[in-house]
Amino acid sequence: xxxxxxxxxxxxxxxxxxxxxxxxxxxxxxxxxxxxxxxxxxxxxxxxxxxxxxxxxxxxxxxxxxxxxxxxxxxxxxxxxxxxxxxxxxxxxxxxxxxxxxxxxxxxxxxxxxxxxxxxxxxxxxxxxxxxxxxxxxxxxxxxxxxxxxxxxxxxxxxxxxxxxxxxxxxxxxxxxxxxxxxxxxxxxxxxxxxxxxxxxxxxxxxxxxxxxxxxxxxxxxxxxxxxxxxxxxxxxxxxxxxxxxxxxxxxxxxxxxxxxxxxxxxxxxxxxxx
Numbered sequence: 353x354x355x356x357x358x359x360x361x362x363x364x365x366x367x368x369x370x371x372x373x374x375x376x377x378x379x380x381x382x383x384x385x386x387x388x389x390x391x392x393x394x395x396x397x398x399x400x401x402x403x404x405x406x407x408x409x410x411x412x413x414x415x416x417x418x419x420x421x422x423x424x425x426x427x428x429x430x431x432x433x434x435x436x437x438x439x440x441x442x443x444x445x446x447x448x449x450x451x452x453x454x455x456x457x458x459x460x461x462x463x464x465x466x467x468x469x470x471x472x473x474x475x476x477x478x479x480x481x482x483x484x485x486x487x488x489x490x491x492x493x494x495x496x497x498x499x500x501x502x503x504x505x506x507x508x509x510x511x512x513x514x515x516x517x518x519x520x521x522x523x524x525x526x527x528x529x530x531x532x533x534x535x536x537x538x539x540x541x542x543x544x545x546x547x548x549x550x551x552x553x554x555x556x557x558x559x560x561x562x563x564x565x566x567x568x569x570x571x572x573x574x575x576x577x578x579x580x581x582x583x584x585x586x587x588x589x590x591x592x593x594x595x596x597x598x599x600x601x602x603x604x605x606x607x608x609x610x611x612x613x614x615x616x617x618x619x620x621x622x623x624x625x626x627x
Contacts, residue, residue, distance in 0.1 A: 355466055357443035357458075357515070359387040360435045364395040364425060364449075369405035371450040371560065376409045378453045379445075385459040387445060390417040393435040396425030416440075429527035429534035436518050436526060444521075448512040451476075452483055452558040460552055461515045470547040471516040471539070473509035474556040483558050490559070492551040499549050503539060504585075504595050506603075508549075511535040513557045520547055530584075532577040540590045570614050575607040 359379055363372060380386055390413060392406055410417040418438055422431065436444065443465055447453060457474070464472045478488040490510060493502045502508040521527075524541035527534040543549065582599050585591040591599065606617050 353466075355443050355462070356388040356441045357445055357462065357465075358389040358391055358439035358441045359445050359447055360391050360393070360432065360439060361447045361449060362393040362395055362428060362431045362435060363398065363402070363406060364431075365398045365402070367398070367402060367449040369402045372402065372405055373409065375447060375449050375451055375453075376413075378455075379447045379457070380413060380415060382455050383453065383458050384456050385462060386415055387458065388415060389440045390415060391420065391435045391438045392417060393420045393431045393438075394422055395427070395431040396422050427529060427531055429529050429531065432534070433526040433528070436521060439518055442518050443515065444518045445515040446512060447557075450560045450562075451512050452560075454556050454558070457513075457556040458515070460554070460556060464550055464552070465515055465517070468548060469550045470520050471509070471514060471542060472550045472552065473511075473515075474513040474552040475554055476510045476513055476557045476559045477555040478559050478561045480561055486558075487561065489555055491553050491555075494551045494553050496549050499551060500543060503543055504591050505599060507536045507539065509535070509539055509551065510557070510559070512559060516542075520545065530577075530581070532574060533581040537581055537584060540585055540588060544588050544590055570607050570609070570611065575604055578604050578607055 361376065361379070380390060392410065394406060406419060410419055420434055420438055422434070443462070445458060445461070461472050461474065473492055475489060475491045477486045478490065479486055492510060493499045493508055499508045520542060521538065524538070524545050527538050530537050579600065582596055582603070586596050606614060609617065
């Protein structure tokens with residue numbers, strides 16, 4: 353039987369009102385299978401135009417919308433955990449405030465969840481200023497075994513594309529406050545817990561790549577987050593000592609190389625691209 357599901361969409365002061373409008377409409381009004389409920393998490397105060405956009409989208413939505421208004425910015429992980437608590441349904445789909453869902457996204461992903469899978473993601477298409485000008489396609493591993501193998505080295509899911517069962521996410525501790533790596537850590541915890549996982553190779557989301565995308569993947573802050581998540585993986589028994597050493601050298605080194613080299617390494621080693 354078809355299950356009802358909630359859409360979880362976080363917003364913060366750095367988001368743009370026009371991008372949010374496109375993200376919301378593409379994931380709700382534009383879907384051939386619409387979510388049954390939406391939770392917009394406002395992570396701290398936002399500019400007045402963005403506040404007005406959130407209110408307008410909620411008022412005009414064809415499905416119920418709950419808006420959580422955080423008094424201060426707490427970061428993505430805690431904001432998403434609060435949003436999960438407000439979701440009315442066990443099945444939850446993620447969406448970011450500056451991306452675009454393709455019209456058949458949920459019509460493809462929900463039957464996979466309904467078949468018994470706990471977590472399913474998809475491929476995505478990257479674009480710059482024009483959603484019709486695709487600059488890259490990121491294709492994840494599809495088979496559960498390949499996902500598990502890939503996860504020991506790199507994030508096997510494109511976070512803005514995932515749909516999952518909230519009960520399992522909460523059972524493993526949710527996202528938690530693990531800045532920059534909250535989603536990767538969550539997938540690892542779910543895999544350790546025996547989650548049934550899958551990906552759809554087909555791109556179902558268009559992902560906005562702004563200027564400075566590769567610069568933000570480097571630096572000491574990213575290195576500290578990388579080392580912290582690798583230590584956490586070892587504590588969970590998710591990686592072996594050899595995998596830990598490899599990841600510290602390869603992924604840690606990736607955070608410190610020049611941006612041009614980081615772009616090349618990301619597209620060839622860290623993520624999988626085609627086209």
